[in-house]
Every structure is written in structure tokens, then in C-alpha cells.
Amino acid sequence: MEAKHLMQLAIILDCGSISQAAGKLHISQPTLTKNMQTLEMQAGGSLFTRSRHGVRQTALGGMLAREGRAIATSVWAAEQSATRFGLGMQTELRIGVGPLVASLLMHTVTEALLRDYPSLSLLIQVDTPYRLFEKINDDELDIAVAPTVISASQELDRITLFEDRLAIFASRHHPLAGKERIEIDDLVGYPWVNIATYAKFEESPVERLQKAGLKQVNTHIALAGDATICLNILPTGDYLSIMPERLTNIAAPHYGLQSLPVAADFGERNMHLWYPPALAGDAMLDAVARAFMETLETATAVPPA
Incomplete structure (x- = not known):
């Protein structure tokens, strides 16, 4: 044929x-x-x-x-x-990232990498962690920035970029926003916006909430592949969303959001740079990791009084 x-x-x-x-x-x-x-x-x-x-x-x-x-x-x-x-971009790097990282960090990381490597050609794909790992194993991507996914990342090595935890976010005008302590049952009855609900082999947002003790979750909107929709929707009503706290706090002031002091543990959401063992020792791995770490440190730095 x-x-x-x-x-x-x-x-x-x-x-x-x-x-x-x-x-x-x-x-x-x-x-x-x-x-x-x-x-x-x-x-x-x-x-x-x-x-x-x-x-x-x-x-x-x-x-x-x-x-x-x-x-x-x-x-x-x-x-x-x-x-x-042919355009002079002689080094190619294919990076996969999740929607929130893509929205909040990737533009700055890209600038840093291209500043240090002018001939670098970047291909950036946004997808769920499991699919990103599949694409690395299928040689469609070189590296991925993503949290741990059970059974999907066993063949890959990783560099930890930063630690994070899941938290509940809402508008600053939300009825629960002024409370000093919120019990898990206080979240019942509010509409939810969920990101990556359909991520294969991951605990979905609903499963995380149920594991923490919230029995009733009214998911009004579920998103896959985009985070800015969630960030824009949350300030428009009484919506709640479970999101990585450190990462989301970068965007929270701009969108008028805040994390709620809920008395529950929703688990870790640490972020790693994943790569195939064959790339171990490649200088580009350290360059990408450094760019992400510096970008996050700058984005989360407390401005001087």
C-alpha cells in the first residue's frame, strides 16, 4: 500500500x-x-x-x-x-501543559526561553495530564508540565517545579467570602464550575469534593482544555470551583477572586516537569525547569509595602 x-x-x-x-x-x-x-x-x-x-x-x-x-x-x-x-529555528522543543499553566505562566516562560535560546522553536500543546503523557510516549511531545496522574506517568522521569494544594475559589462578593471559617456542609447548594472533569485516570473535581465530605455537588459548568472561561465566570455569580491554590492566586486579584477558608483537605496538586528517561541530562530540561520556577516566584512575590 x-x-x-x-x-x-x-x-x-x-x-x-x-x-x-x-x-x-x-x-x-x-x-x-x-x-x-x-x-x-x-x-x-x-x-x-x-x-x-x-x-x-x-x-x-x-x-x-x-x-x-x-x-x-x-x-x-x-x-x-x-x-x-529554514527560518533559522534550529532547535525544536515540544511542550505540553495543562490549561491553567497555559493561561497563567506559559507566555512568560516562553519569553524567557526565547530570550536565552533565540534559535529555539517551541511547539506548545494544551491538554489533560494523561493525554500529555500519552503524547510523550508516542513521541508527539518532548516534555510535559503536569501534576501526577496514577498509572499514566510510570514510564517517565520528573523534576518537581513547585508544590501546591487544591482550594475552593469564589468571587470576593460571594456570600461565603466574608467568613473566617467555612465548614464543608456550607458549600452545599452553590453551583460549581469544574476544570478537567473528564481527565482520564485522575480524580475529578467532584470526586475530590466528595472525598472531603461534600455529598452534594451541583456541577453547572464543566470545562476541558480551557481555564480562562472558569476565571471569567466565577466573578459573575455564586459559583465555586476547586483549583490549585498557589497557581490560581496569580490570577485571583485580576479576576476579583479569593480562596475560601474551608475546613477540609482537598489534597495536593504539585506540579512537575515530566520527560522520557532518554532526555536525562539534557541541558534544555534544566532551562525549562528554571524558567517555570523563576516565573512562578516572580508572579507570586509579595510586592513591597
Whole structure:
């Protein structure tokens, strides 16, 4: 089988039409049809069915199309690497981060790294910790900044960047904001905004709250892949959210938020720099770790009176 035929199959199925796919690929429709006939002969079965509504994949076609998309993604990544190299960016680093780190720290970390390494090319992906670890193991990322995830990080080494704990955040105008001590039952009845509820193999925010003794959690909004939505929503009502305290405190003054003095332990949320053992001793690891530590220290420093 030819890789280009698999990629062409994926485009046909994505377009739903051979003629549209031919136009997108800039080849003639007869040529594309011939290529699919060749691929069907090699695969030993039909790849899609035709009707007046377009084409519909068969089970075999769907499986081969997935491989075609993966090939297309690898080709695109190679083209981007070549382009960056041609522009003088001779060192590439692929970093994965979670949504809160991406929103609050990554822009400053990026500036620091590019200042010290002018020819560095950065590729930054935002995702859940488990997916970031999968991407490192699949060689789609070099490193990831994330907390510990049970069973997902066993093959990776780590550098601890900073320690943190989970806390409950709300608007400064929230009905509970003025209390000196809040019991876990005082949180019942308020709407919650949860980040990373769907993170695989992690305790979700709801599970953390239930573990701390809160039996009723009314999740009105659940987010995956974005933290700024949560930061913007919290000041608009009586919402609550469980978030890393040290990290969220960076943004709290700007958004009018504060952590609530809840008499409960919601657990650690320490942040680490994860990397494959093959990268041990690489100077870039220390550079990235240093950039994160310095950025956090500056962001959380108490201004002089």
C-alpha cells in the first residue's frame, strides 16, 4: 500500500465526495478513483459505498482512513519542522501543559526561553495530564508540565517545579467570602464550575469534593482544555470551583477572586516537569525547569509595602 493512497482515502471520507476530494488534492477525479481501486485491491475489500448523498465508509475503509490521517499528521509535522529550520529555528522543543499553566505562566516562560535560546522553536500543546503523557510516549511531545496522574506517568522521569494544594475559589462578593471559617456542609447548594472533569485516570473535581465530605455537588459548568472561561465566570455569580491554590492566586486579584477558608483537605496538586528517561541530562530540561520556577516566584512575590 502507498501512504499517499491512505491519505487520499481519509480526505475522500472526510469530504464525503470523490469529486470534492479530487479538488482538494488538486488531482483529477479519474486518477483518484483509480488510486482507490488499487487500494481496494490491495486491502482485499470495499473501502466505501456510493450513493446520491456521497460516499460512506465501510468498516475496512474507516480503519485504513485512520492510518491515513495519522500519516498526514506526521507529514504535516515534518513540513513544519523543515519550515522552522529554514527560518533559522534550529532547535525544536515540544511542550505540553495543562490549561491553567497555559493561561497563567506559559507566555512568560516562553519569553524567557526565547530570550536565552533565540534559535529555539517551541511547539506548545494544551491538554489533560494523561493525554500529555500519552503524547510523550508516542513521541508527539518532548516534555510535559503536569501534576501526577496514577498509572499514566510510570514510564517517565520528573523534576518537581513547585508544590501546591487544591482550594475552593469564589468571587470576593460571594456570600461565603466574608467568613473566617467555612465548614464543608456550607458549600452545599452553590453551583460549581469544574476544570478537567473528564481527565482520564485522575480524580475529578467532584470526586475530590466528595472525598472531603461534600455529598452534594451541583456541577453547572464543566470545562476541558480551557481555564480562562472558569476565571471569567466565577466573578459573575455564586459559583465555586476547586483549583490549585498557589497557581490560581496569580490570577485571583485580576479576576476579583479569593480562596475560601474551608475546613477540609482537598489534597495536593504539585506540579512537575515530566520527560522520557532518554532526555536525562539534557541541558534544555534544566532551562525549562528554571524558567517555570523563576516565573512562578516572580508572579507570586509579595510586592513591597
